Amino acid sequence: MLAARRTSTFTESVIREMTRIAQMHEAVNLAQGFPDFPMPEPLKDAACAAIQGNINQYAVTWGSANLRIAISEKYRRWYNMEVDPDREVTVTCGATEAMASVFMALMDPGDEVIVLEPFYENYGPDAILAGATPVFVPFERPNWTLDADRLRKAFNKRTKAIVVNTPHNPTGRVLTRAEMSLISELCLKYDVWAITDEIYEHIRYAGEHHVMATWPEMRERTITISGLSKTFSCTGWRLGYAIAPPAQTAPIRKVHDFLTVGAPAPLQAAGAVGLAFDADYFNHLALDYRARRHVLVEALTEAGFTFSVPEGAYYILADFSELSDLDDVTFAKWMTQEIGVATVPGSSFYHDRELGRKLVRFAFCKKFDTLRRAADRLAEVRQKA
Template structure:
């Protein structure tokens, strides 16, 4: 028998309150921007997912793995052959010597990897430093473990970090730093001097670092350096990475973590009871990804540089004062020429120009009353970027 509306209301009122963590987490503004793309017929330069195909070798390998019946649970820590291949990749590309048996864990996306690190390191009330603007997921990640975020605002166009700035935020209460390089949404690539400075402070104050390196292969200026490889950081760093961005398979949810044996053992205990293992056939396919060689990575960075250089001057022409990214595949701009606040600017752009970008509010602390920022994703086909450029120029009344 169905409950009457009055009975349903009274039952809901009598139920215990939902958890504080569930109430602390807001819906994703990035996914929301993608949703209103369809409403306005807008081109999606909001969500960080490519609109072009993954490499044929990966797709063929995934299909073959399924046909060969690699469809049951595999080793929760990750397919052994994949962990060995990742260790070889880390040595070749990052100069890191790690044990695939005790230091690498394959996770359900870099997102799970980040959560595993935070769950292994943090207790409710522990303080965590985030560099602002930051990737939207970090605050919900911290809410799930009851940690307290502390923020350090970086300024365009360099997004530089100095000892004077770190003096303001490091303390004996700080437990973890979340580092993202190359960074989403700013495109900042941390240089060696900044990383060495951060390492000094982490050692002085006995702080861990969780470093999100998902865009490591998409660098235009400078070089990608893994903090895990710096002196004194091997036991206090968790490297988080994945296959989504480099190989255009964001829906595969395949990531990995690298850490000391002690940290890895802690994360593996959680991972085993959280997801058991990452998708087994896709782990087999990932071996094909790692076999593509250096030519693939060089071409990847060159293609994204071309796409960046296609969209960037258009954003300049329409007066959004874009910041040229050194890495990743996003461009950060000023939203104030469109509206006084970023959400209105993003909505107006989607409705009137039919181009969707992400408002800057989801990349900054909730306490900030005014945010001037929009993030544009250029991981799109050239034809998509050309059409978006024409729409933006027409919207702004600027000739091409």
């Protein structure tokens, strides 16, 4: 029996494959985008207390009231944005599930969704699962900027949504006011949804975090997606959320209910504690990542990679053309086996795989020790390549 046609273009995550090879060769794993250091103690304590306090049954399907209120307060405090916790917030199993639920709630077959590439690898499959067609627009090299003409050309009467990820994985771009204005102008002109992925909102080294929903006239046509994975170094907790106007929140909640029923109840209780942390926590998070970025920037520069220094998130997408004639997949495997540093081949972030053939992505959400070990090994690339 054959599997459903909709799965035929899905490939196994290259990132997981690289991790497997990394384990085989005891390589330093800079492929996967999750921290190898512990999450904040107060959140762990709050989760244990919630379990001991018998918060172990299903929460309200769209999220426990405490967490929804904490999310709403966060938006007021950080972005001066009013969010109704009862009618506009859906707590999901990670931003990943939020994105899938939003796509399934809003898209019909034949709808087009604009995805900027390179992209986080779930967006294309999300569109396909929802029966929509992804339309890809590449960022312009070398600095991963948006080309206004190219973006304009992608919009048409079939366009239903655009996915806007800032700070951006894998390029590290933080979209500028001008780029956000261009996107909002086109969304308004073509009556299109902006579906934002703001999971790295608190991990920034330059620029401002622009929340599309606070843009003039955009509140009614933006779905804001974010989560706790990156901000609190707890990618395994699977806590995310979608903020949408009430008319769209209703179908998003229905899809979410049928997909997962709800996110883990005790962890939702703990998540509310984290969101109420004061500004120091969030500022420290960004400063800490800035220092980690510095270690990897130095190491990659000395090793001979070329790249633009990330403005946000915790990745460096580096060009290895000056070091090797190999393609990205072969180079990444060679790096893992011969140098002992695992990366992600650039083509896995592109629909047009050729665009990523000379790129690999390094993640720096790692202990300083891990990064220094990687740096020592990277010093050998030029010699061995």
